[in-house]
Amino acid sequence: MNERFIIDYQSPIGLIEITGTKAGVYSVLFTERDSLQYPLTEDKPKPLTDCYEQLDQYFNGELETFSFPYIIEGTNFQKNVWTALMDISYGNTGSYKEIAVSIGNEKAIRAVGSANGRNKLCIVIPCHRIIGSNGSLTGYAGGLWRKEWLLDHENKKHVPKQ
Structure with a gap:
């Protein structure tokens, strides 16, 4: 079994927990913890350290697309939804209906919403x-205030952290 590693990343909108193996990152999720529990250390695998660095670049307004190795775990339907989410470019938005249509199942709007909520690679797969x-904000596992911040950030309404 592949050993799993964790790194905490302190973002401007809260702590993000990065989990993965030497092969790739499995999850990038907001946590409600107040303090770092899993610091970045030299013994962490490269996919996790690359994710950490790319999140830093993203929050500094220097990166729009992630390229570190990640591993998507889910059903085929979920994977189709998450792949379609990747087609929504930085600074743009889409709807559940648009995603359902793009995967060839326009009646699956609720199922698309459910898959969206199960995305374990937040920000990276841009749910x-x-x-x-x-045009209204809809649910977001990390909280609507974070969703609003991320959308504003991608539309350059937030000044990157220093």
């Missing part, structure tokens, strides 16, 4: 870019 078809 925060999904908004209601009427």
Whole structure:
């Protein structure tokens, strides 16, 4: 079995826990912990340290697309939804209905929403870019305030951290 490693990343909108192996990152999720529990150390695998560095670049406004190795775990339907999410480019938004249509199942709007909520690679697979078809913010596992911040950040409304 592949040993799993964890690194905490302190973002401007809270602590993010990066989990993975030497082969790739499995999850990038907000945690409600207040303090770092898993610091970045030299013994962490390269996919995790690359993720950490790329998150830093993203939050500094220097990166729009992630390239570190990650491993997507889910059903085929979920993987199709998450792949479609990757087609929503930085600074843009889409709707559950648009994703359902793009995967060839326009009646699966609720299932798309459910898959979106199970995304374990937040920010990397940009589920925060999904908004209601009427333009309103919809649910986000990390909290609507984070979703709003991320969308504003990608539209250059937030000054990157120093």
